[in-house]
Amino acid sequence: MRRHVLIFGVVGGLLIATLQYTEYRFVVIEHSVELYSALVAILFATFGIWLGLRITRRRETSSRETIRETVVVREVLVPAEAPALEPFAPNKAQQQALGITARELEILTLVARGLSNREIATQLFVSENTVKTHCARAFDKLGAARRTQAVQRGKELGLLP
Amino acid sequence: MRRHVLIFGVVGGLLIATLQYTEYRFVVIEHSVELYSALVAILFATFGIWLGLRITRRRETSSRETIRETVVVREVLVPAEAPALEPFAPNKAQQQALGITARELEILTLVARGLSNREIATQLFVSENTVKTHCARAFDKLGAARRTQAVQRGKELGLLP
DNA sequence: TGCAAAATCACCCGAAAGAATGACGACATC
DNA sequence: GATGTCGTCATTCTTTCGGGTGATTTTGCA
Numbered sequence: 001m002r003r004h005v006l007i008f009g010v011v012g013g014l015l016i017a018t019l020q021y022t023e024y025r026f027v028v029i030e031h032s033v034e035l036y037s038a039l040v041a042i043l044f045a046t047f048g049i050w051l052g053l054r055i056t057r058r059r060e061t062s063s064r065e066t067i068r069e070t071v072v073v074r075e076v077l078v079p080a081e082a083p084a085l086e087p088f089a090p091n092k093a094q095q096q097a098l099g100i101t102a103r104e105l106e107i108l109t110l111v112a113r114g115l116s117n118r119e120i121a122t123q124l125f126v127s128e129n130t131v132k133t134h135c136a137r138a139f140d141k142l143g144a145a146r147r148t149q150a151v152q153r154g155k156e157l158g159l160l161p
Numbered sequence: 162m163r164r165h166v167l168i169f170g171v172v173g174g175l176l177i178a179t180l181q182y183t184e185y186r187f188v189v190i191e192h193s194v195e196l197y198s199a200l201v202a203i204l205f206a207t208f209g210i211w212l213g214l215r216i217t218r219r220r221e222t223s224s225r226e227t228i229r230e231t232v233v234v235r236e237v238l239v240p241a242e243a244p245a246l247e248p249f250a251p252n253k254a255q256q257q258a259l260g261i262t263a264r265e266l267e268i269l270t271l272v273a274r275g276l277s278n279r280e281i282a283t284q285l286f287v288s289e290n291t292v293k294t295h296c297a298r299a300f301d302k303l304g305a306a307r308r309t310q311a312v313q314r315g316k317e318l319g320l321l322p
Numbered sequence: 323t324g325c326a327a328a329a330t331c332a333c334c335c336g337a338a339a340g341a342a343t344g345a346c347g348a349c350a351t352c
Numbered sequence: 353g354a355t356g357t358c359g360t361c362a363t364t365c366t367t368t369c370g371g372g373t374g375a376t377t378t379t380g381c382a
Contacts, residue, residue: 101357101358101359102358103358103359111309112309112313113309113310113313114305114307114309114310114311114312114313114314115309115310116306116307116338116339117338117339117340118338126359126360126361127360127361127362128361129360129361129362129363130359130360130361132339132340132341133359133360133361134359134360135339135340136340136341136342139340144275145277145340146275146277146339146340146368147309147339147340148272148273148274148275148276148308148309148312149274149275149276150275151275151309151312152273152274152275153275262327262328262329263328264328264329265328277368277369278368278369279368287329287330287331288330288331288332289331290330290331290332290333291329291330291331293369293370293371294329294330294331295329295330296369296370297369297370297371297372300370301371306370307338307369307370308369308370
């Protein structure tokens with residue numbers, strides 16, 4: 001992706017330079033500006049379309065890889081596997097590695113269940129502000145900016161069912 | 162599709178005409194040709210990329226049914242699950258039963274990945290308001306009041322990976 | 323070709339969420 | 353006793369979400 005932009009920039013620069021150069025070489029016909037504009041426009045439009053197609057292709061590919069990775073992680077986490085009745089054991093190693101406390105994980109699981117901060121506060125008999133604090137710390141440790149993202153990360157890391 | 166190309170042509174013509182016109186109006190600074198070239202290049206590159214993305218998106222949408230059919234066939238052949246390489250096939254029955262459209266499900270998956278409405282809007286080249294509308298409808302159909310809840314429900318119903 | 327469904331966008335408003343701080347007590351550990 | 357961690361709570365402020373409503377455009381299908 002970054003490479004594409006780079007290539008794009010380089011090619012663009014070269015193109016413009018070439019146009020500049022050729023202007024002093026070839027016959028300077030009338031309406032040269034608009035001709036050049038058109039030429040540049042067509043070239044870049046084509047290139048842009050190509051780039052667009054390529055980007056989407058890349059994106060699909062990369063997202064597919066991500067899915068595979070996730071699946072692998074899941075496999076590692078549940079090697080013995082008891083799909084139906086397992087109460088789910090959170091990945092303690094990950095938890096400790098990230099410094100996530102038990103309370104934070106507890107709040108996280110409730111967040112993952114779709115509860116609001118207020119509902120969590122009620123359920124745990126604490127104030128909403130406390131829930132927010134725990135959330136903020138957990139999000140920080142997970143590198144998440146939103147609760148949905150935190151849930152996603154938590155599942156990836158095996159912290160949440 | 163044909164319309165896109167038409168728009169492209171019209172916009173291109175207008176742009177070049179505008180450039181032509183402005184040249185005789187504004188101060189003709191030195192290196193004006195290369196500046197114009199750069200300007201045109203940037204504009205058309207952007208437009209080209211946008212067009213390319215849009216075209217691919219359309220094509221994805223229209224060809225999605227075909228892809229799904231293939232996936233369904235695969236599911237029938239391997240009903241005992243093949244966890245490693247399946248790209249995940251959303252539960253179409255549930256989706257239809259709830260009246261959730263393809264677009265809504267698409268937004269839902271992005272919500273599940275932890276993206277904000279704005280990020281989703283950027284990624285799908287639509288306005289944030291549109292994303293909100295899709296979200297609201299999807300939440301309504303899922304009986305969810307929050308996005309975390311919607312994600313939870315979506316996973317329960319086999320709509321999301 | 324015309325119609326119904328989908329998709330798109332806008333605007334408003336209130337509620338929820340999150341960021342940034344600061345603070346305080348309990349508890350363990352050294 | 354000093355230190356550190358954890359859980360708790362508050363306040364302020366900004367951003368994001370979600371509900372509600374209406375409108376237009378696009379699309380798919382009959």
